Amino acid sequence: MDEKIARELSLPEGCELVEKGSNASQEWLNSLWWLIRLRWLAGVSVLVATWGAGLWGLNLAAGPLYAIGVGILGYNVFFSRQLTRCCRSSISTPRAQVSARLQITADWVAMTLLIHFSGGVESPLCLYFFFHIILAAILLAVRDVYLFTGLAIFLFGGNVLLEYAGILPHIAIGGFLPAPLYQSPLYVSGVLLFFSSTLLVIAYLTTRATRQLREREAEALTLSRDLQRTYRRLQTLYTSAQVVSSTLELQEVLDRLTRKTVEVMGVKACVIRLLDKTGTRLNTVSGHGLSESYLQKGVLLLAQSLMDREALAGEAVAVDDVATDGRLQYPEAALAEGIRSILTVSLPGRQGPLGVIRLYCSRVQRFTAEDAVFLSTMATHGSIAIENALAYQSLQTLEEAKRKFVLMVTHELRAPVGVVRSLLRTLEGGYAGHLEDSQHDLAARALRRADFLQTLIDELLELAAYKTGLREVLAPQPVNVNAVLGNVVERYAVPSAEKHLTLNLNLDAGAPPLMVAATEAELDRVFTNLVSNAVKYTPEGGAVTVRLQSVMGRAQIEVTDSGIGISEEALEHLFEEFYRAPNARAAVKEGTGLGLVVAKDIVTRYGGSIQVQSQAGQGTTFTVTLPILAESPGGEAT
Amino acid sequence: MEQKRILIVDDDDDLVLAHRLVLESAGYVVDEASNGKEGIARMQEQLPDLVLMDVMMANPLDGYYTTQQIADDPLLRQVPILMISSIITTQYAEAFPTDQYLNIVEFISKPVAPQMLLAKVKRYLK
Numbered sequence: 001m002d003e004k005i006a007r008e009l010s011l012p013e014g015c016e017l018v019e020k021g022s023n024a025s026q027e028w029l030n031s032l033w034w035l036i037r038l039r040w041l042a043g044v045s046v047l048v049a050t051w052g053a054g055l056w057g058l059n060l061a062a063g064p065l066y067a068i069g070v071g072i073l074g075y076n077v078f079f080s081r082q083l084t085r086c087c088r089s090s091i092s093t094p095r096a097q098v099s100a101r102l103q104i105t106a107d108w109v110a111m112t113l114l115i116h117f118s119g120g121v122e123s124p125l126c127l128y129f130f131f132h133i134i135l136a137a138i139l140l141a142v143r144d145v146y147l148f149t150g151l152a153i154f155l156f157g158g159n160v161l162l163e164y165a166g167i168l169p170h171i172a173i174g175g176f177l178p179a180p181l182y183q184s185p186l187y188v189s190g191v192l193l194f195f196s197s198t199l200l201v202i203a204y205l206t207t208r209a210t211r212q213l214r215e216r217e218a219e220a221l222t223l224s225r226d227l228q229r230t231y232r233r234l235q236t237l238y239t240s241a242q243v244v245s246s247t248l249e250l251q252e253v254l255d256r257l258t259r260k261t262v263e264v265m266g267v268k269a270c271v272i273r274l275l276d277k278t279g280t281r282l283n284t285v286s287g288h289g290l291s292e293s294y295l296q297k298g299v300l301l302l303a304q305s306l307m308d309r310e311a312l313a314g315e316a317v318a319v320d321d322v323a324t325d326g327r328l329q330y331p332e333a334a335l336a337e338g339i340r341s342i343l344t345v346s347l348p349g350r351q352g353p354l355g356v357i358r359l360y361c362s363r364v365q366r367f368t369a370e371d372a373v374f375l376s377t378m379a380t381h382g383s384i385a386i387e388n389a390l391a392y393q394s395l396q397t398l399e400e401a402k403r404k405f406v407l408m409v410t411h412e413l414r415a416p417v418g419v420v421r422s423l424l425r426t427l428e429g430g431y432a433g434h435l436e437d438s439q440h441d442l443a444a445r446a447l448r449r450a451d452f453l454q455t456l457i458d459e460l461l462e463l464a465a466y467k468t469g470l471r472e473v474l475a476p477q478p479v480n481v482n483a484v485l486g487n488v489v490e491r492y493a494v495p496s497a498e499k500h501l502t503l504n505l506n507l508d509a510g511a512p513p514l515m516v517a518a519t520e521a522e523l524d525r526v527f528t529n530l531v532s533n534a535v536k537y538t539p540e541g542g543a544v545t546v547r548l549q550s551v552m553g554r555a556q557i558e559v560t561d562s563g564i565g566i567s568e569e570a571l572e573h574l575f576e577e578f579y580r581a582p583n584a585r586a587a588v589k590e591g592t593g594l595g596l597v598v599a600k601d602i603v604t605r606y607g608g609s610i611q612v613q614s615q616a617g618q619g620t621t622f623t624v625t626l627p628i629l630a631e632s633p634g635g636e637a638t
Numbered sequence: 639m640e641q642k643r644i645l646i647v648d649d650d651d652d653l654v655l656a657h658r659l660v661l662e663s664a665g666y667v668v669d670e671a672s673n674g675k676e677g678i679a680r681m682q683e684q685l686p687d688l689v690l691m692d693v694m695m696a697n698p699l700d701g702y703y704t705t706q707q708i709a710d711d712p713l714l715r716q717v718p719i720l721m722i723s724s725i726i727t728t729q730y731a732e733a734f735p736t737d738q739y740l741n742i743v744e745f746i747s748k749p750v751a752p753q754m755l756l757a758k759v760k761r762y763l764k
Contacts, residue, residue: 415650418749422656429752431663454749494753 027217029083031138032100036080038135039107043072046114059174064117068110075106100139104148107132112155119173121160121182121191129156129195130202137206149203153196164188233374236264241381250389254286257357257382262288264378265371267359268339272347272382273300273308274355282308282355290360294337297330305329311344312353316372318343320365334360341366345376347383354383406461414457421450452590459594462525463577463601476517476606478629481548481555482507484520488527489546496535502543503535514548514555516626518606526602526610529595530559530622536588537620538563554608554625561621566614574612575600583616599624642763643667645686647677647704648722653748657690660752661759674704681714688763693723693745709739718743718762722750 046069053060115123137145162168170182181187240260258270269289273282282300306327311317319325319342322334339360346353357379428443489505496503534544542562570581578593603610608626644666648654658668671677693701708714719742743762
């Protein structure tokens with residue numbers, strides 16, 4: 001499964017690391033390159049040393065020695081090219097190993113020739129073989145190291161013995177030794193004995209050390225692979241948890257969870273079944289990778305599915321072979337769907353399991369203990385997302401209930417009050433026959449109370465709707481302020497006439513209507529509040545003036561009255577909920593103290609402002625400003 | 639001059655009563671219907687000079703469908719319709735069909751003050 005994950009996921013950094021780690025020979029190849037670099041030095045050293053020894057006054061066989069130096073450099077060119085080619089194509093370890101053996105063989109021959117031309121048994125260069133053994137131990141297997149040690153002893157010993165016997169000529173370094181030793185039996189046998197034993201001891205010690213080193217290396221490699229795999233899984237888990245929790249829609253959360261699990265675990269299919277309210281059956285809520293007919297195969301009763309009972313008890317349940325395991329409720333259907341092994345874990349909720357998440361595979365014995373742990377972790381993350389989505393869903397239901405309540409109140413409470421007002425007005429207006437003064441007075445009092453009730457209901461609804469976010473916030477539209485003001489003023493024509501008030505509307509006659517972004521209903525409410533206050537708190541014979549003008553890109557609406565005014569103290573509290581100025585309270589009994597709060601709320605939401613200027617006894621001016629819309633396409637709206 | 643006839647289509651009989659009293663006091667002849675279907679029947683029986691129609695009756699779309707049916711009839715659509723809604727503004731107007739034969743003269747919101755009602759009726763009866 002790990003390889004599967006590695007294949008299915010594309011995590012660039014991770015891949016690179018695994019690539020490196022999976023190729024154990026990388027380190028070894030580096031050593032081979034290092035050997036080639038050393039050899040350049042060795043070749044040049046031979047040439048330089050030969051030349052230097054000549055200067056020193058030693059009598060050398062310079063020709064052959066130069067030839068050997070050039071030879072070393074020559075074959076090094078060949079090997080380095082070979083290795084470059086080898087690396088450029090796919091790294092082939094066996095070929096590189098053959099190359100390593102060839103290189104060491106060539107070195108052995110070159111060493112033997114160097115020793116021969118620098119005095120044979122008398123040559124100090126024989127010590128260099130020690131380094132060669134160490135290099136061989138780094139590069140080659142143990143058996144090969146002993147083979148090459150044997151070869152070195154054979155070559156060196158053969159040369160020494162052949163010179164001793166006079167079969168090969170002895171080429172001494174003139175002036176190096178006081179007397180020739182190559183034919184001294186004691187010296188020759190001593191050198192051979194110590195040379196061979198030293199070489200063997202070095203071979204033993206270095207192979208032992210490098211073997212341990214290689215074991216450690218292999219362990220480190222395994223560990224780093226494990227680490228890689230864990231990292232990869234964590235990464236996957238993290239990204240899938242993110243994907244799954246990035247939505248609050250329940251169905252979307254479930255579908256993403258099954259899809260992601262199939263991708264990450266590389267299995268045939270994944271299904272989520274949630275417990276129903278009774279806790280006795282599991283309903284399929286999301287499936288990925290299975291046929292519709294399988295998903296609809298029938299009701300899954302907890303009582304008949306041992307597999308699910310065990311899973312809900314908190315264990316991971318692996319069914320190794322559907323055909324032989326007796327814990328399924330519908331084994332035939334599963335076999336027909338091509339399912340052979342199943343892994344089930346519970347989805348742990350805050351208060352008991354929510355249901356199960358199940359993986360399906362078409363092979364038998366597919367799932368390991370490690371898979372179970374991984375799926376459990378996925379399930380834990382998934383459960384959090386599912387619970388969040390469930391909570392969100394119930395919150396939405398609650399919102400919906402609140403919305404319905406507000407609508408109900410609007411209609412059920414507002415409508416009858418409206419009818420009462422109409423009836424009372426009809427009565428009070430004398431349309432149902434003439435009323436005596438006392439009767440008229442009673443009708444008028446009842447009407448005032450009904451009017452107040454209507455205002456209170458409207459304003460409470462308005463305030464509640466926005467405070468709780470119950471009202472759908474309508475997208476602002478271009479609203480014709482002139483038209484809205486016209487409507488409001490028209491509605492108050494009769495009430496102001498009854499109070500003998502002059503109600504004026506001053507619009508900039510020549511200019512086109514001013515358009516602002518808002519909703520008509522809300523602007524109507526704002527200006528209705530201001531105009532109704534003005535009419536209400538202005539004594540008989542006074543004047544109310546509504547003025548609209550364009551001031552620095554803003555529509556400025558002034559509602560001025562010659563009413564009772566507002567004291568400085570009261571001005572501070574004017575826009576507080578349920579606040580009513582003492583003089584207003586004295587003048588008019590009914591009043592909600594909500595109208596200005598609502599007005600300010602609306603104006604502020606559309607980027608405007610509301611201000612008040614007043615002097616007690618002199619009158620009041622409310623000034624509303626709203627940003628003017630740029631030329632609206634399609635001419636006059638609303 | 640012959641008395642003008644006004645048809646009130648509204649399912650709230652208290653409201654119908656109030657409007658009837660106001661209109662009758664001004665000398666109009668008032669006819670009434672409690673739903674759209676009945677309203678059309680009344681119109682066919684005797685063509686009124688004006689119709690006062692509630693937008694939202696028991697069936698929320700009743701007012702809407704009724705105006706459309708009226709617009710489909712070449713005789714009935716000559717009668718001006720004054721729509722009365724419980725919604726404070728004329729937002730409803732936008733939801734209404736913009737049929738060229740639709741003879742809705744204005745939307746006014748409930749509750750309608752008696753003097754205002756008389757003023758509107760007078761305006762559209764000319």
